[in-house]
Amino acid sequence: MHGLHLIAELYDCRCAERLLADAQTLQDLCLAACTAAGLTPVGFVFHQFDGALGPAGATGAVILAESHLAVHTWPEHGAVTLDLYVCNFSHNNTIAARAAARRLLAGFAPGRIVERELERGLYTLAAAGDGD
């Protein structure tokens, strides 16, 4: 369970509004970003929020052999939250996670980003000393 969790809030996204408003378009980007980076989706779920005037944002998750990606959009604010957690159980997926994140950021084209990184499973690492 030791691994890397990339956490980001994206603001002033300059992508097509459809990417923030439409669940299918968001899903396509998320799956493509994961697979292109060498991560392994084993399932996904996306939900379309509808407002009085049409699509009103989307939310979704891709579960990975390596852990998960979760994404939420606020089209009215041009904003997105991203969570990408990859465990390094069988091998180190850090490079793949960073590649997937880069692809997602390229898609959303945010004007401003607040990024954080968490190391997950520290106790396992300390206890086992083997990086899983």
Add this chain to the structure above:
Amino acid sequence: MHGLHLIAELYDCRCAERLLADAQTLQDLCLAACTAAGLTPVGFVFHQFDGALGPAGATGAVILAESHLAVHTWPEHGAVTLDLYVCNFSHNNTIAARAAARRLLAGFAPGRIVERELERGLYTLAAAGDGD
């Protein structure tokens, strides 16, 4: 998008092994914990990992009107990672998130927990001053 992200790694879980090994049992707990706490699932996806000797852990996500829950299990280590992010867009979901987390922890019964909390969407809060 302003909200609370509860992050936990659970070790030495004393629950029935089935809860860590079986995706359906894990799914049932996750959905029950969210709904009992007043959160609103809008979709979910869970995946069963199978090993040579049978079920080998599970991974899943519940997407919520309020954001998401993601869970991964390592039965061989008695370990679980939890992520529960609730945004406070329409109202403050902090109490509901803590209630759902308590229910999940009661289910897994970990002997040791590493917990962290992140405040999400800080820039939105600062820019808008209205807590969304």
